[in-house]
Amino acid sequence: MSAKTDILKNIRQALGDDRGAELPVNRDYRASLGLDREAMVHLFIDRLVDYNATVYRTDAAGIAGTVADALRSRGKSGLVVPPGIDPSWLPQGYRFTADHDLDYDTLDAAEGALTASTAAIAFTGSIILTHSLAEGRRAISLIPDYHLCVVFESEIRGTVPEAIRSLASRRTCPITTIAGPSATADIEMMRVKGVHGPRTLDVIIVG
Amino acid sequence: MLISLFVACYNDTLFPDTGKAVVTVLERLGHTVEFREAQTCCGQMHYNTGYRPEAIAVMKHFVETFRDAQIICVPSSSCVSMMREHYPKMAKDAGLETEIEELLPRVYEFSELLVDKFGITDVGASYPHTVTMHTSCHSIRSLHIGDKPERLLKAVQGLNLVKLPAADQCCGFGGTFAIKNAEVSSAMLDEKIKAITSTGASICTAGDNSCLMHIGGGLSRQDTGVTCIHLAEILAAREVSVQ
Amino acid sequence: MSVRVGEAAEAPDFRQAAHALLANKQVRANVRRATETIRNKRANVVGEMPDWEQLRDAGRAIKRRVMRNLDSHLEQFEAACTRAGGQVHWARDADEGNRIVTQIIQSHGQKEIIKVKTMTSDETQLNPHLEANGIIPWETDLADLIIQLGHDKPSHIVVPALHKNKTEIRTLFMEKMGLKELGTKPEDLTAAARAYLRERFLRVKVGYSGANFAVAETGSVCVVESEGNGRMCVTLPEIMITMVGIEKIVPSFDDLEVFLQLLPRSATGERMNPYNSIWTGVTPGDGPKEFHVILLDNGRTKVLADEESRETLHCIRCAACLNVCPVYRQTGGHAYGSIYSGPIGAILTPQLQSMEHSQSLPYASSLCGACYDVCPVKINIPEILIHLRTRIVENGDRGAAERIGMRMAAYTMSDAGRFSGAQKLVKIGAKPLESLGLPGWSASRDLPAIPKESFRDWWKKRQVEKNKA
Ligand code: SF4
Numbered sequence: 001m002s003a004k005t006d007i008l009k010n011i012r013q014a015l016g017d018d019r020g021a022e023l024p025v026n027r028d029y030r031a032s033l034g035l036d037r038e039a040m041v042h043l044f045i046d047r048l049v050d051y052n053a054t055v056y057r058t059d060a061a062g063i064a065g066t067v068a069d070a071l072r073s074r075g076k077s078g079l080v081v082p083p084g085i086d087p088s089w090l091p092q093g094y095r096f097t098a099d100h101d102l103d104y105d106t107l108d109a110a111e112g113a114l115t116a117s118t119a120a121i122a123f124t125g126s127i128i129l130t131h132s133l134a135e136g137r138r139a140i141s142l143i144p145d146y147h148l149c150v151v152f153e154s155e156i157r158g159t160v161p162e163a164i165r166s167l168a169s170r171r172t173c174p175i176t177t178i179a180g181p182s183a184t185a186d187i188e189m190m191r192v193k194g195v196h197g198p199r200t201l202d203v204i205i206v207g
Numbered sequence: 208m209l210i211s212l213f214v215a216c217y218n219d220t221l222f223p224d225t226g227k228a229v230v231t232v233l234e235r236l237g238h239t240v241e242f243r244e245a246q247t248c249c250g251q252m253h254y255n256t257g258y259r260p261e262a263i264a265v266m267k268h269f270v271e272t273f274r275d276a277q278i279i280c281v282p283s284s285s286c287v288s289m290m291r292e293h294y295p296k297m298a299k300d301a302g303l304e305t306e307i308e309e310l311l312p313r314v315y316e317f318s319e320l321l322v323d324k325f326g327i328t329d330v331g332a333s334y335p336h337t338v339t340m341h342t343s344c345h346s347i348r349s350l351h352i353g354d355k356p357e358r359l360l361k362a363v364q365g366l367n368l369v370k371l372p373a374a375d376q377c378c379g380f381g382g383t384f385a386i387k388n389a390e391v392s393s394a395m396l397d398e399k400i401k402a403i404t405s406t407g408a409s410i411c412t413a414g415d416n417s418c419l420m421h422i423g424g425g426l427s428r429q430d431t432g433v434t435c436i437h438l439a440e441i442l443a444a445r446e447v448s449v450q
Numbered sequence: 451m452s453v454r455v456g457e458a459a460e461a462p463d464f465r466q467a468a469h470a471l472l473a474n475k476q477v478r479a480n481v482r483r484a485t486e487t488i489r490n491k492r493a494n495v496v497g498e499m500p501d502w503e504q505l506r507d508a509g510r511a512i513k514r515r516v517m518r519n520l521d522s523h524l525e526q527f528e529a530a531c532t533r534a535g536g537q538v539h540w541a542r543d544a545d546e547g548n549r550i551v552t553q554i555i556q557s558h559g560q561k562e563i564i565k566v567k568t569m570t571s572d573e574t575q576l577n578p579h580l581e582a583n584g585i586i587p588w589e590t591d592l593a594d595l596i597i598q599l600g601h602d603k604p605s606h607i608v609v610p611a612l613h614k615n616k617t618e619i620r621t622l623f624m625e626k627m628g629l630k631e632l633g634t635k636p637e638d639l640t641a642a643a644r645a646y647l648r649e650r651f652l653r654v655k656v657g658y659s660g661a662n663f664a665v666a667e668t669g670s671v672c673v674v675e676s677e678g679n680g681r682m683c684v685t686l687p688e689i690m691i692t693m694v695g696i697e698k699i700v701p702s703f704d705d706l707e708v709f710l711q712l713l714p715r716s717a718t719g720e721r722m723n724p725y726n727s728i729w730t731g732v733t734p735g736d737g738p739k740e741f742h743v744i745l746l747d748n749g750r751t752k753v754l755a756d757e758e759s760r761e762t763l764h765c766i767r768c769a770a771c772l773n774v775c776p777v778y779r780q781t782g783g784h785a786y787g788s789i790y791s792g793p794i795g796a797i798l799t800p801q802l803q804s805m806e807h808s809q810s811l812p813y814a815s816s817l818c819g820a821c822y823d824v825c826p827v828k829i830n831i832p833e834i835l836i837h838l839r840t841r842i843v844e845n846g847d848r849g850a851a852e853r854i855g856m857r858m859a860a861y862t863m864s865d866a867g868r869f870s871g872a873q874k875l876v877k878i879g880a881k882p883l884e885s886l887g888l889p890g891w892s893a894s895r896d897l898p899a900i901p902k903e904s905f906r907d908w909w910k911k912r913q914v915e916k917n918k919a
Contacts, residue, residue: 003540003747007696010751011521019518025511029504029708047721101735104652104686124722137736138685138727142678143652160722164707171668171703172534174685174736175728177710182678183724186593186609187616187636188480189487195592195640196647197678197725214905216863220873221898223905242909248863253856255817257839257848261860268864292833348819377776381816388814389890391468394780395816396894424895 031165033123033158040122041205044156047125051180052193054202063150064091066204067114070148074200079148080113080140084133089114089150099140107139112146112198118170120156121163126179127151127203128163130170138174147198149178153207208238210320211276213269215283215416216248222416228443229282229317232330235443240280245272251289254297256383263301266294270306278324279310282317282439284415288349290314316346317439318414322355328362334444335365339408341399341422342374343415356414356438363441369406373398380421396425404431414438453749454544455573455802461787463810468785477613481605481782484612485773491719492770492824499715508708509827513764516666516699517754523666523699524745530669534731536741544574547693547746551576551658552583554691554742560585560656563691564647566673566683567591568660569607569767570693570746572789573802576658587658588650590679592643599626605783605791607769608717613782647679657687657738661694662766663709664743667702670730671743674713676723684727690738696745697754697763709766712826716768749802756841759834762797764827769794771821771831777814786811793821797834805841812838873904 001009035043045055054073058066068091071079078095080102090096097110107113116134120127127149129135141147157163167175182197193199210233214226230240250265269290273279281287291311298307321327338360346352360368379385379395386392399422403411409432413419416437423435461467471477496502516523528538541547555563563580565571565587577587577598589598593611597604600622604610611619619639624632627646632638659680663672671692673680684690700709706728714723732741753762772778772792783791787808788799796815800808812835821831842848862868891897903911 003542003546006542007540007745007747007751008521008524010747011524011696011754014751014755015518015520023511023515023518025508025515026504027508027708029501029508029711108648108652121722126722131733131736138681139737142681142685160711161704161707164704164710167703172670172730174730174733175726176681177722177726179720179722179724181724182676184592184640184677185487185718186591186596186611187619187639189484189609189612190636192636192640195644195677195679196590196651196682216869219905221901223901223903223908226905227908242906244906244909245866247866247869250860250863253860253863255836255839256856257812257836257841257843258856258860259840259843261856264860264864293836344816344818344820348823375820377816377818377820379776379816381818384813384816385895386890388465388468388777389893390465390472391777391780391814392816392890393894394472395776420898421895424891424897427896428894 029161031159031161035122035158037153040156040158041153044120044122044125045205047122048203051125051201053180056202056204057207058204059207063089063204063206067091067148068094070202070204074146074202076111076146078111080107080110080144082115082134082136082140085114085116086134099136102140104139104143107143110144112148113140113144114148115141115150117149117151118155119163119166120151121158121160122156123159124179126163126177128167129176129178130167130173131176132173138176141176142197145198146200148202148204150204150206153205208278210238210240210278210280211273212240212242213246213273213279213281213286214242215281215286218283218416221420222437225282225416225437225439228437228439229280231443232439233280235331236325236327243272243276249286249289251286252382254289254293259297263297266297267301267303270303270310273310274306277313278320279314280317280320281314282414282437283417284316284343284346284350284352285417287314287316288345292349316350316352316414318352318355318359319350321359328358330359330362330442332442332444333364334441334446336410337367337369337408338410338412338441339369339371339403339406340374341371341378341411341413341418343413343418344377346414347375352414359438359442360412366441369408371406372402378418378422380418382417385421396421400425400429400431403433409433411435412438412441452543452545453803454575455749455799456575456789458788458799459803459807461808464785464787464814465810467787468781471781471785476615477782478780480613480615482779484606484609485779488609488719489773492716492773495715495719495721505708505711506826506828509712510764512700512705512708513761513827515701517697517760517763520696520699520754523701524696526666527664527669527699530667531731531743532669534669536669536731536743539742539744541693541744541746541748543748547574547744547748548576548579550744551691551693552580552585554689555585555656556583558655558689560689562586562588562650562654563656563658564588564590564650564654564683564687565658566675566680567594568693569789570660570695571658572604573748574693574746588647588654590647590651590683592640592677595643595647596622599623603784604789606772607767607790607792607794613784651682651686655688657683657690659684659690659692661692661698662713663700663706664694664698665703665706666699668730670703670728672706672726672728674723674726676718676725678725681725681727684729685737687738689740691742691744693744693746696747696750713766713768716770716824716826749804752804753801756801758837759797759801761829762801762834764829765794765798766827768826770824770826774820774824776818776820777816786814793831797831797838800838805838805845809842809847812842870904870906
């Protein structure tokens, strides 16, 4: 007998045939924070700052200028970008390398990556990537040591349930949620920021 | 009101003063107390050690003894917790579901009886000592007794209540645990004793003599000068301070 | 079939193991500091959740729903994952799971894998198995790396190296990584680990993980982590292998909205852990080209069969129960002789092994209930501990002396006449409690003197006097 048959047989023996109706799940936990957009953005920014991320706010027309600001203040001359990035986001005078299957060593040597995002969660300070063409494959926001991420205010959700439900059409894409730079507390419970993931995260919030 | 006292087997044998104190307090409040001599034990030790059929036999005896009692007062949070948490399940095996369902709402832990049922916190006691209180595991986590004992103590004349650090941490008794895993149990007790002595209290109280027997055993072995006494005995006291 | 949980079957009993550990002041201080830190952080972030109890109830309800129809959920997962380009394998026990892993690695001619922290591979002892087959498993979680380099054993589910302090870690890293110089701060040690692993992340072709959740509806797998090593392991290699216990299934994608709130707050006291990776099968142009999931039983269906302790399988391995346990606090994790330690270990390990081994574990608890209070999926651990004790007694595995004693006591306790007779016997012995032979007790605790008069004797006298008056 195959392992599958055996395991399923054991489960059926354990549970019997008469399982009764599917058990109900009461979802009366909080789905919304009941905050207006500005309050939500503020909460989100608070959480990001808590993680040491630098946060910029701008409007759609100001994205390129803000990217330039961020690069200047981090002393960077260029970034890797996903193939589907909106070209209007890229300021003059910097070198942007589109990711057409760049090899890992190239990514490792890059100064950082600029990506879009799918959604964010104000209450937990999370950014959600579903790795669309504007967000890029997972490797580009992972290997370079710096991640500059663009988040649209309209995509900021209050709670985890709101965010998860908003992913309905993208559930089977690769999904990465990011809440601050990588961190560990494995040594004497002292929190160290920056382990393997990008050690610096900056966020541009677009209104 | 007629109140039936279930004193608990270990109180009966080892801590009769607690039972007497309960009688004193309840009579002082104008109630009549009865003691059904057929009573023995709640079955906790058996149940917790894995002897379920034996515990069921003891439970049956409890039901027979208290079937028609209107209010049952128990000065032991662990016994009440045993009844509420486990009797309903054991009742199924014993075919006593209805009896248990009817009986349990009439069982009160001592401080529940005073505060919830009677709505009283001041029982007219006076006890001029510095006291700290260990919140027994069963009373907080199973009975959710909250601040009831504290409110009772605060109403006692002359009593200086000092907060016990990590009051909700287990003292390490756990019935047969204290014997089966004596060393770990002792290490847990050590922490409790350090916490108690750090308060400067001369008295440590609780609503359960099983914890107090354990804590008291350690306090006495380490010669700390701190004494353990059940909450009921403080509430029964009418000491005048000697000044 | 043989179920194996790490090396638990060979471990000494809890009492013996605890004896040695209690003498280790350093470890006990580390354990205390670590558990207190996480416990306070947890209390803060749980305290800010007005709907925590509703979330716990929902978590519990979802898990109950999964268990009730575990077979169909697993089949649903298999179908969805396969549709998305994944390959699903089934393993009855640890050996079978390990063999599947080796076969996949060897079929690609590979000799190394990068691993993200997973308890399941400790359970199946995957690493020794791989090493015996000439494959190097690189642990990439900082704590696991510390354990691996030191040939040590994990002592906590979430922070496995909490028993090591930074001086010990520094010495270990210098020796094993061949470093001449290394700073003393946690930052320096972390940077050393980053440099050590970086090259491996970029080069090694096979990644390995467990899963916190596997979604039946979509065939997705979710890995929750902090350091980014998880993202590296599940993204960069060409071949990805995930071994997951069959109980880790959740029915629908949206169920993650419950667990992604419960888990980080309970495990590390964070509102959200830095990274979650969720992936479904294979995505062309992004990540591994080949994805294998191994669904592992290894005793779980046996646990499922016992209705009274089935909910043990609800565990999401947050370790909150360890951090509040007063017993764990004294001994640390190694006393439990299993990779699953603390309260959850005390109920899980013996059950996985069909109660044949680790029978001392259900007694390693004072039943204080702190674990039940914090468990994010409301597993009634004290109740299961008692249930397991009952099973041990029923199997006749406790000593005859204890059994006879308990029977006699029950006989005594179900009749007032016999009980009061026994009370008198106790009194005759003068200092009788001592003589009952409680050596463990008496080492650190005095026993109360036996009062001259029991309560019932006092009551009788009082009634007589009342009647006279
Ligand atoms: S039993 Fe509950 S508290 Fe303990 S690790 Fe599992 S989920 Fe967490």
